[in-house]
Amino acid sequence: xxxxxxxxxxxxxxxxxxxxxxxxxxxxxxxxxxxxxxxxxxxxxxxxxxxxxxxxxxxxxxxxxxxxxxxxxxxxxxxxxxxxxxxxxxxxxxxxxxxxxxxxxxxxxxxxxxxxxxxxxxxxxxxxxxxxxxxxxxxxxxxxxxxxxxxxxxxxxxxxxxxxxxxxxxxxxxxxxxxxxxxxxxxxxxxxxxxxxxxxxxxxxxxxxxx
Amino acid sequence: xxxxxxxxxxxxxxxxxxxxxxxxxxxxxxxxxxxxxxxxxxxxxxxxxxxxxxxxxxxxxxxxxxxxxxxxxxxxxxxxxxxxxxxxxxxxxxxxxxxxxxxxxxxxxxxxxxxxxxxxxxxxxxxxxxxxxxxxxxxxxxxxxxxxxxxxxxxxxxxxxxxxxxxxxxxxxxxxxxxxxxxxxxxxxxxxxxxxxxxxxxxxxxxxxxxxxxxxxxxxxxxxxxxxxxxxxxxxxxxxxxxxxxxxxxxxxxxxxxxxxxxxxxxxxxxxxxxxxxxxxxxxxxxxxxxxxxxxxxxxxxxxxxxxxxxxxxx
Numbered sequence: 387x388x389x390x391x392x393x394x395x396x397x398x399x400x401x402x403x404x405x406x407x408x409x410x411x412x413x414x415x416x417x418x419x420x421x422x423x424x425x426x427x428x429x430x431x432x433x434x435x436x437x438x439x440x441x442x443x444x445x446x447x448x449x450x451x452x453x454x455x456x457x458x459x460x461x462x463x464x465x466x467x468x469x470x471x472x473x474x475x476x477x478x479x480x481x482x483x484x485x486x487x488x489x490x491x492x493x494x495x496x497x498x499x500x501x502x503x504x505x506x507x508x509x510x511x512x513x514x515x516x517x518x519x520x521x522x523x524x525x526x527x528x529x530x531x532x533x534x535x536x537x538x539x540x541x542x543x544x545x546x547x548x549x550x551x552x553x554x555x556x557x558x559x560x561x562x563x564x565x566x567x568x569x570x571x572x573x574x575x576x577x578x579x580x581x582x583x584x585x586x587x588x589x590x591x592x593x594x595x596x597x
Numbered sequence: 598x599x600x601x602x603x604x605x606x607x608x609x610x611x612x613x614x615x616x617x618x619x620x621x622x623x624x625x626x627x628x629x630x631x632x633x634x635x636x637x638x639x640x641x642x643x644x645x646x647x648x649x650x651x652x653x654x655x656x657x658x659x660x661x662x663x664x665x666x667x668x669x670x671x672x673x674x675x676x677x678x679x680x681x682x683x684x685x686x687x688x689x690x691x692x693x694x695x696x697x698x699x700x701x702x703x704x705x706x707x708x709x710x711x712x713x714x715x716x717x718x719x720x721x722x723x724x725x726x727x728x729x730x731x732x733x734x735x736x737x738x739x740x741x742x743x744x745x746x747x748x749x750x751x752x753x754x755x756x757x758x759x760x761x762x763x764x765x766x767x768x769x770x771x772x773x774x775x776x777x778x779x780x781x782x783x784x785x786x787x788x789x790x791x792x793x794x795x796x797x798x799x800x801x802x803x804x805x806x807x808x809x810x811x812x813x814x815x816x817x818x819x820x821x822x823x824x825x826x827x828x829x830x831x832x833x834x835x836x837x838x839x840x841x842x843x844x845x846x847x848x849x850x851x852x853x854x855x856x857x858x859x860x861x862x863x864x865x866x867x868x869x870x871x872x873x874x875x876x877x878x879x880x881x882x883x884x885x886x887x888x889x890x891x892x893x894x895x896x897x898x899x900x901x902x903x904x905x906x907x908x909x910x911x912x
Contacts, residue, residue, distance in 0.1 A: 424600045445603040445645070448632070468633050469700060481673075481702040487629045488703065491603055492647055539698065547677045550693040550833065555682045571833035572697020 432496045434459065435503025445491050449483075450474045452490035453500060461501035461530045465574075472573035475531035475538075476500050482538035484572075501530035504537060512593065513537050516586035524577035532573045536587050539569045540594075561591045598635050605647040609809055610780045615646045617778040617807025624648050624809060626669055627703040629696075630712040639722065639729055653707075653811055656680070662817040668707035668810040672696070672762065675706060685815060686823030687842050691765035691856075694827040697834050707810035709762045710773065710790065713801060715836055716745060716756035727753045728798040735798075738890075744838065747889040747896050749859035754798030755890070758791055758861050759836050765825060767862035768842045768854040772814045778807045784814075791861035821846040824907045827856075828899060839896050841903045849873045855883065855900055876905035 427442040434457060441456050450467075453459045453476070462485060465473030469487040476485045477499040505511030510518070513533050523529040543559050551568045552559055559565060566584045575583065606612030616622040621643035625631055634640035653667035656678050664685070666675060675681060676692040696704065718724045718737040725734035737745055737755050746757045771787045791802055804810075821844045829835040837857035845851040851872050854864035868883035880901040887897060 425602045428603065445601060446598045467636065469629055469697075472697065472699060475699055482699050483703045484629070484699045487632050487700075489603070489625075489628060489632065489645075492625070492628065492649065494605075535699065542673075542698065545677075547673060548682065548689060548693060550690075552693075555686050555689055556679075568833050569698055572699045 428491050430491050430494055432490075432493050432498055434498045435500060441490070443490050445489065447490045448486050449476070449478075449488045449490045449493055449498070450485035453485060453498070459500050459502050462534075463527055463530055465528065465531075470574070471528070471531075472535060473528050473531040475534045475573065477534055477538055480538075480541065482535050499534070501534060504533065511537070512590050513586065516589045517583070520582045520586040520589060521579070522583040522586040523575070523579050528573060528575045528577075532570070532575065532583055535570060535573045536583070536590075539566065539587070540591060542569065561588070563588070599638060599641045599643075601635075601642050601645055603645045603647065605650060607650065609648075609651050609653075609776050609811060610778065612646050612648050612651065613776055613807045613809045614778040615644075616809070619644050622646060626705040627671070627708045629700050629704050630708065634713065637720065637722065639720065648809065659814060663815045666706050666813045666815065668705060668812055670706050672701035672704045672706070672709060673698070675762075676701070684818035685765075685769060687768055687825055687844055688762070688765040688815075690823065690825035691761040691840075691842055694825055694837075694840070695761035706762070706813055709760055710766075710810070710813070711802065711804075712760055714756035715759045717741065719756060728756060728794075731797075731799045741892065742890040743892040744836070744857075745890070745893055746860060747858050747893055748863060748884055748887040749793045749861065750888060751794045751796065751798070753796050754794040754860075756794070756798070757857055757859060758801075759857075761825070761827065761837065761840060761856055763787070763791070764840055764842045764854050764856035764862040766813065766815075767864050768844060768852050769815055769819070771816075773810060774812045774814060775804065775808045776811050777805065777809070782811070783808070787813075787862075788864070794860050819844050819846075819852070821851060822910070824910065826903045826907050828903050839899045839903055841900070841907055843904070843907050845872070845908065853879055853883070853904060858884075858896055858900065872908075876901050876908055879904060 425445050428445055429442055431440045450464055453462050462476055463473040465471035467486045469484040474484055474486040475482050478496050505514045513536050543561050546558050548555055548559055549565055549568050551564050563584055566587050616624055623642040623645055625645045625647050631640055653669040655667045656670055657665050659665050672692050676689045682689045716737055718726050719728050724736040727735050735754055745755045766787045773785045773790050775783045792800055824843045827837050827840040829837055840856035842854045853869045854862050856862055865883040868879050871878040871882055884897055
């Protein structure tokens with residue numbers, strides 16, 4: 387009958403499509419993809435949420451796509467796919483990175499933690515619980531990236547990594563509201579839940595100090 | 598993204614050889630700028646040589662009393678190093694004023710120096726751009742040029758170098774060290790590292806094909822008060838409209854370099870000699886011969902005001 391491929395619409399497909407549309411206006415219209423011969427698949431082995439994983443990937447595969455499309459860990463979100471929004475933030479070897487701007491094959495031997503590795507619905511990570519308590523989201527699309535970033539930010543403050551808003555560079559940083567906002571600036575929230583996110587982080591810091 | 602092959606280099610000369618030997622081969626370290634450009638097919642390398650295992654990830658003292666920063670030291674680690682915070686505050690401040698926590702965790706010292714312009718016409722593949730496609734023209738000239746260069750630009754390209762770290766390195770007279778496919782090393786003063794566009798805007802730096810950055814060396818500390826004042830459209834995570842790096846000595850002399858205004862960090866030694874006369878005297882000399890557009894002429898008074906704000910600060 388028709389040579390056209392059957393059009394399948396999934397919720398995920400629609401979400402991915404609209405996420406591309408809502409990306410920053412700094413991203414111009416892109417050129418049509420050029421067809422060229424793909425390189426042979428490459429083996430890569432890394433640890434994701436404590437579990438050894440082995441994949442065979444086109445070298446072009448980003449860490450984000452490896453997590454979502456190959457390991458089906460869809461908690462990590464694709465927002466702008468250009469490192470501008472932070473929705474894809476994961477923790478690699480203890481440090482938060484944009485998983486969209488990193489090739490999976492470059493992570494041979496690395497330990498990766500995603501939102502699925504921080505906590506589960508039955509046993510929430512304290513940061514996840516604090517986001518729920520303080521309403522640190524509306525639509526929730528940026529939330530996994532926000533939470534991974536927030537957990538890593540507390541680690542950075544503890545390790546003494548300085549920030550742009552620190553008055554005395556040689557002093558140890560303190561987790562003030564201004565500090566938390568500056569350090570979270572790589573995670574954009576289209577719904578504007580920033581105040582509640584800062585409150586959630588402050589809550590976790592407070593309970594860690596108290597407990 | 599166009600297809601490419603990938604290898605992980607085991608030693609610096611082998612890495613340089615792998616890139617020199619093959620048309621369209623590129624080094625990759627943090628990848629935060631290169632992969633962004635590859636997704637847009639602005640960069641289309643046929644082969645990537647991953648340099649992450651080469652061991653250039655340390656910051657060590659030099660015999661001259663300065664520091665040697667490995668090319669692979671991340672922006673986060675460089676800004677957080679206690680020696681850099683104590684003796685080269687302007688460098689920590691410049692790095693921390695740029696990008697986001699996530700990007701600074703991955704971006705390297707070498708990659709930061711080699712990042713490409715953020716001119717919107719360079720990023721839009723539907724537009725003419727001599728830097729992206731030599732000879733195609735420059736849509737930025739006569740276009741939307743608010744963010745673009747006011748000095749050192751040419752009639753083929755008015756893009757700026759976008760980074761913050763390099764502005765501090767220029768102020769500090771850092772030296773870039775490289776190795777090539779024959780194992781020959783070269784030391785390039787940062788002042789000579791980035792090019793003015795002239796009629797070859799596609800060439801950002803003086804590096805030769807296959808030449809690999811190994812380290813950046815800082816001379817002895819300068820003392821004085823260290824400042825990095827960055828003016829941008831939002832309070833965090835945005836490129837500079839204008840930035841000022843400065844080291845001011847107790848007697849009022851010092852050094853000044855500007856970011857966001859030119860194809861390279863903009864420092865005019867004859868201008869900084871006028872520091873005791875105030876900000877307006879310095880910027881009048883530093884921006885002598887400037888060729889701003891109607892859209893970006895505001896950068897000239899903004900540079901004066903940003904420097905005045907720096908000079909008004911006291912410890």
